Amino acid sequence: MxxxxxxxxxxxxxxxxxxxxxxxxxxxxxxxxxxxxxxxxxxxxxxxxxxxxxxxxxxxxxxxxxxxxxxxxxxxxxxxxxxxxxxxxxxxxxxxxxxxxxxxxxxxxxxxxxxxxxxxxxxxxxxxxxxxxxxxxxxxxxxxxxxxxxxxxxxxxxxxxxxxxxxxxxxxxxxxxxxxxxxxxxxxxxxxxxxxxxxxxxxxxxxxxxxxxxxxxxxxxxxxxxxxxxxxxxxxxxxxxxxxxxxxxxxxxxxxxxxxxxxxxxxxxxxxxxxxxxxxxxxxxxxxxxxxxxxxxxxxxxxxxxxxxxxxxxxxxxxxxxxxxxxxxxxxxxxxxxxxxxxxxxxxxxxxxxxxxxxxxxxxxxxxxxxxxxxxxLAAMFALLRLTRVSVRARAADDGRWRIAVDGSLTFLAVPRLTKALAAVPSGAAVDLDLNIDFMDNAAFEALQAWRLEHERGGGTVDVDEVHSEWYVNAVSGTRTSQGKTHMRHDQWWLPWAHRRGSLDAASPSGAWQEPAHTDHADVSDRSDVPVGADARTAALGVAPVAGDAQADDDPALPGLMEGTREFQRRTAPLMRPLLHGMARRQAPTHLFIACADSRVVPNLITSSGPGDLFTTRNIGNLVPHATSAPPDESVTAAIEYAVGVLEVRTITVCGHSGCGAMAALLGTTPDLPGLRGWLRHGRPSLDRFRSFEESEGPLPDGGRLDLLCRINVMQQLDNLRTHPLVDDRVRSGRLELTGLYFDIGTARVHVLDEDGFVPVLERTATG
Incomplete structure (x- = not known):
């Protein structure tokens, strides 16, 4: 027909x-x-x-x-x-x-x-x-x-x-x-x-x-x-x-x-x-x-x-x-x-x-x-010119440190432009060299390496950071590199600012990897979340923390934030712009993610999610106040109502983590901060549940008490979610699912709550 x-x-x-x-x-x-x-x-x-x-x-x-x-x-x-x-x-x-x-x-x-x-x-x-x-x-x-x-x-x-x-x-x-x-x-x-x-x-x-x-x-x-x-x-x-x-x-x-x-x-x-x-x-x-x-x-x-x-x-x-x-x-x-x-x-x-x-x-x-x-x-010539197009920018910061950014394909055609920019750097200056390149030929490498050796002999320093595959590093060490152009690698975007700026000295003139000069190895051995004896390359990539924890004393937070924003605009925004353009008019997340405000917990990182996936609310202790709490907490309740009633999410996840400061305060002494003390009253049901467990099972070692309370707190917040009528109705009708996660910071492992308690995600996947 x-x-x-x-x-x-x-x-x-x-x-x-x-x-x-x-x-x-x-x-x-x-x-x-x-x-x-x-x-x-x-x-x-x-x-x-x-x-x-x-x-x-x-x-x-x-x-x-x-x-x-x-x-x-x-x-x-x-x-x-x-x-x-x-x-x-x-x-x-x-x-x-x-x-x-x-x-x-x-x-x-x-x-x-x-x-x-x-x-x-x-x-x-x-x-x-x-x-x-x-x-x-x-x-x-x-x-x-x-x-x-x-x-x-x-x-x-x-x-x-x-x-x-x-x-x-x-x-x-x-x-x-x-x-x-x-x-x-x-x-x-x-x-x-x-x-x-x-x-x-x-x-x-x-x-x-x-x-x-x-x-x-x-x-x-x-x-x-x-x-x-x-x-x-x-x-x-x-x-x-x-x-x-x-x-x-x-x-x-x-x-x-x-x-x-x-x-x-x-x-x-x-x-x-x-x-x-x-x-x-x-x-x-x-x-x-x-x-x-x-x-x-x-x-x-x-x-x-x-x-x-x-x-x-x-x-x-x-x-x-x-x-x-x-x-x-x-x-x-x-x-x-x-x-x-x-x-x-x-x-x-x-x-x-x-x-x-x-x-x-x-x-x-x-x-x-x-x-x-x-x-x-003519089309082939245009394609060749595009493939070999390069941008070289050099500027001096207020502190006298120079930043040179090279973007594109670094070939012999770019050597005149590269050497001109490098010649503008004064002798003895500290230089951050960002190589955002997808190819480097021998002529460009020799020009760059000759300048670096000469600059360092004159008392200057050069910190090289490669965004794409390590063309410069491999050339220094004599490692054979791929013949083709490489894709941008994303193995540094998750690093803290202090580990990205100046900590990656991509390769010394001798070809050996250098650990950050400001790394304090005593601090490394005292930290439970960093493996002792990590190799030099891992340390150079920034896993080893700097002295004074996540931010160096001479690196104020605001410059770090602005530099990170500029890095986003330069490297990440062009990749994300087509995606975000399509999302500009409306959002349609499928998950409400309730997490702690702890700076080490990054929801999109541990869930491998991107823009538009998670509707996130964060607070001290990843707490969900009881619906009948007095006085009521309108912030978390508003987020829940909007996510469930307007966005119609299908899942609500409460994510706790190890070493939670809010749970440690409940076990010890709450700091004399009125707002924090008032907020932590919403965590008392978790503490009561924890004490009942200790009374029935016996006391735990000090090292395990905090970890157990952090896990019990997740279970309690899931129960608190059911006290909200909108959530309870959706759960009963099968239109909404509640999930509990626990993130162990020291091992970088995510655990999921099931009928038997928290089970590591990798083990759960392997067995089920």
Whole structure:
């Protein structure tokens, strides 16, 4: 039913569009008129049935008209058919080798520029026919001869041409007649005055398909023939595959299989060349028409080819009524449309407009193959420049310390800029060198290493911090590095500020890792959360804490905060901006996460979550006041109500942690701070529950009492959550789940609460 309801009507619409376009492309190619119709039939039936896209329509393509015209002029039509056949064999082999996606590596700027250039050449040649004259041998000659053509040639041909173009321009603006495609309507309307005048050139389709000639092997010039085969195969294949990719954006059906599509295009071109037809390729205009007409399957494409075959066989004589001047006007109109400025505007955002216009100019002035080659070369040069682009910034801080930031790919091309920035650093200065690079060649390394050695001999210091893989470190140590560019590594974003600024001396001139100069090893051995005997590289990465805990005495908090903000803006914000842009209007978290305000507990870190995942509330002791507590606590209650009632979260998690200061205060003496003392009254139910446990199980060692209270506190807060009616109703109905977590800071291990108590997450995963 779907075929009858959707595909049959769509096939008729595509058929009406394909017939005039196929005739026009045959004329522009210098081929027999029937050759365009043969290619349309084979493209529809063969490529449609075998292709990798369910909606793509194949047939003679305007983008190949210029190539075919040159081949016909150089080799004759029968050899051109053999070139089409051989190009199809090549496409077939490439499709079977599954290399279709390699065609997508061609810059779209080159493809669009090529099509625009072909469109200009077609338009310039056909405008002479519209004016009653004959086209010249090249686009440049057509431009030079155009003034004389305009002055000297006026008459009925101009009238028919202008009438055809006028219909093409206004037809789509007439809503009641849109069912008839504009190209068909233009040719039919133009045929009326042509028949009345009786003096215009008509399309010659005498003999129909029987008039076609079979392919002929060339006599000599094999190098030129092989080049032509490669050109036709690649241009037709790339155009087909790009159209295939574009067709996936037009419908919601099955996605295209590019290798299958390329194989089908090869088979179609083999058959078309053998039958005396034009080269076949996927065509954007017909594919777009097919989708807009409501096609759902490949039956629409196949049937449109069948309709063309039936029409030419039964009603081919009607084609003889079409005036050549009308076809020329149609081709001129199509050629102008191929210069799509919308593509140029899209390319402008990626700074690829020069590639587009240079390719277009090369095709028009020199030739198709030469223009494409120039465009590909320019695209490769632009890509090389982008890959080797580097930014070097040097500035001095208020304390006299210099910061040099290098971003991009550090190659020999960047050495002059790098050495200029390094030369601005005064002798003896302390330098922070941030290498935000994804590649470093030997020339850049030698320049950087020579400057560092010289600077340190002069009494200066250089702290190197690499954001990407350690190109500089590996070069110093002689470690073999990857040949390719590397992705940004994220192994330092979680480090405290004091461990990131100045603590990573990436590599000494001798190649050995250096521990931070301000690290106090006595403090390290006294800390339970840092393994004793950690290797030098681990210490250099910042695991070993600085003296005085998380913040150095000479490093105030505010500069650390601002430096961290600047680091976010420079490194992280560009990566997150597309994601956050989509979240800017609303949030939709699935979890309410209630955690302690302890600075060592980072909810997004221990849950590997990102923006938009957790709705978080934090307080001293991760407490959830009882719903009936007096006076009530509106802060936590408001967060719960908003998360459950408005955001409709599915899970509420209470996360406690080891060494909680609030729980230690409950076990000992609460500090004489009125606000804190008032808040900790909400923790007394946890303390009472803990004491009941001790009375039944016996006293615990001092080291275990705090840990147990921290865990019991999580259980108590889950019970307190059920005292809130909104939460309790959702839990009873199965729309909300309560979860307890416990984070052991010293071992960096997360435990989850189940029926047997707290179980480490890794053990739970391994066993369950």
């Amino acid at each position: 779907s075929v009858l309801r959707n595909d049959v009507p769509a096939s008729l619409v595509v058929f009406l569009v394909a017939v005039p376009l196929s005739l026009g492309i045959a004329v522009a190619s210098g081929a027999p008129i029937a050759a365009g119709l043969v290619a349309a039939v084979i493209g529809g039936v063969v490529a449609g049935a075998m292709g990798g896209s369910v909606v793509q329509v194949s047939g003679p393509a305007a983008g190949l008209a210029l190539v075919v015209a040159e081949l016909v002029h150089k080799f004759g039509w029968r050899v051109t058919c053999m070139i089409t056949l051989l190009a199809g064999l090549l496409q077939l082999l490439l499709g079977l080798a599954r290399v279709a996606r390699a065609a997508l590596g061609v810059s779209p700027a080159v493809v669009h520029g090529m099509l625009a250039g072909v469109g200009i050449v077609i338009a310039l040649s056909q405008v002479h026919i519209v004016l009653g004259g004959k086209p010249q041998s090249s686009a440049v000659d057509n431009v030079l001869a155009l003034p004389a053509q305009i002055v000297n040639h006026h008459g009925h041909a101009v009238l028919i041409g202008l009438l055809t173009v006028g219909v093409l321009l206004v037809w789509r603006r007439l809503p009641k007649v849109r069912v008839v495609p504009a190209p068909l309507a233009a040719l039919l309307i133009a045929a009326v005055p042509a028949a009345l005048l009786g003096c215009l050139t008509k399309v010659d389709l005498s003999g129909g398909f029987s008039s076609l000639q079979h392919p002929l092997l060339p006599q000599g010039e094999w190098f030129a023939v092989v080049s032509a085969v490669l050109l036709v195969a690649l241009l037709a294949g790339v155009e087909s595959l790009l159209t295939c990719v574009a067709s996936d954006r037009m419908h919601s059906g099955p996605r295209a299989n590019l290798d299958r599509e390329l194989t089908a295009q090869g088979v179609a071109n083999v058959i078309s060349g053998a039958c005396g037809g034009l080269p076949v390729a996927g065509v954007v205009v017909r594919t777009t028409t097919n989708v807009r007409a409501g096609a759902r399957s490949r039956w629409s494409t196949v049937l449109h080819g069948v309709w063309i075959l039936v029409f030419v066989t039964a009603f081919g004589w009607l084609i003889g009524l079409i005036p050549m001047e009308a076809l020329a006007a149609l081709l001129m109109f199509i050629g102008v449309q191929m210069v799509n400025l919308g593509h140029a505007r899209n390319l402008r955002n990626h700074r690829e407009m020069p590639i587009y216009f240079v390719t277009m100019a090369g095709v028009v002035v020199i030739g198709l193959a030469e223009g494409v080659a120039i465009g590909l070369g």
